[in-house]
Amino acid sequence: MADQNPGQNPSKTEKLLTILKLQPVVPVLIVDDAKSAVGLARALVAGGLRAIEITMRTPAALDAVKAVAAEVEGANVGAGTILNAKDWEAAVKAGSTFIVSPGVSPGVLSAAKDSPVPLLPGAATASEVMTLREAGYNVMKFFPAEQAGGAAYLKALSSPLAGTLFCPTGGISLKNANDYLSLPNVICVGGSWVAPKELVAAGDWAAITKLASEAFALRA
Template identity: 65%
Template sequence: MKKKTETLLALLNGQPVIPVLKIDDLAQAVPLARALVNGGLPAIEITLRTPVALEALRAVSREVPEAIVGAGTILSGEDFNNAVAAGAKFIVSPGSTAELLDTADRSDVPFLPGAATPSEIMALKARGYEILKFFPAEQSGGAPFLKALASPLAGVRFCPTGGISLKNAGDYLTLPNVICVGGSWVAPDADLKNGNWTRIEELAREAAGLRKG
């Protein structure tokens, strides 16, 4: 677990924002990943919310070696294993189940499980997890909630996602227990649809420039 935690820490520490991507058109995957990498956000999360998600993950892993591509919206052990087989370098889930945690224990790929309550956080901490996804962030109390957890749950760090944008990302990134944030604003649907990769690269560069701490 320690080695996987260190791997995940290095990955998430490398950039203030992890793009959370929903890809409907497989043809978008590679140019999107390249635009984000060029903008300074090499670690990206492709969510398993569309029929082409695994193929998109496979294509990016194969054709954009500079990208550190992970898989999100992992809901089962089968999802976990399929994503790893497709090339995922890290796995993200909105929550956790015994099946997911057991699958993660058997894998060398680091897992970022989601939690939204002190009890969920404590249960994952007891399993050895020191870095968690806080989801859905804004709907669960936002930055003030995470600030309140910093002292009683010291040692746990978070990647908040859900309702985060350029406007409020800084509120989270100033917190000592936040390592980075996840957001989809760097790849707007309209720009994806129109293939406006230059604009997405600009948004990525702006997000990469956000300060932490």
């Protein structure tokens, strides 16, 4: 019988949902110095944010994923901004427990199909969502959330594309997070506000733990 879920099979979808359900906010981090990654991740975990996305936007990113995966108890570290199969392979080898992409490409979908690590693929339009659903995905990143139409746009998708869950990311803050979290098709949001660059540079982990605690307390 032909595989009806050629991309994200049910077991991988469940694995992804287990991670995303850990908290209402997934920190989206740009790490410039791998040495700070462990302290930063521990601060976030202490505040309740155990699922952490480190974006592949800096030379330090892979080393940061490796360090967090090896040294931070309780953390589920994922790699974001995965653009191709080469990125995917490197991120998984570094210890990523989930992968996030800003959109999709044949190369990324092929890598995802052959990997035990689940993918949270990006989509910004109804057509992109439909394409991903045909590929076996029903949990997606809505990106860039605010720029693509915000909570009102995502709400409008909830009825015609029922059964699809989203993690909106892009332009989300403590002020507007609940606009998204209140929607029936949103499982969590992604945000960078929980780890401001100035606090990371200063190593002010207590302040970051406080921000993480506030984010963890968000409820729809």
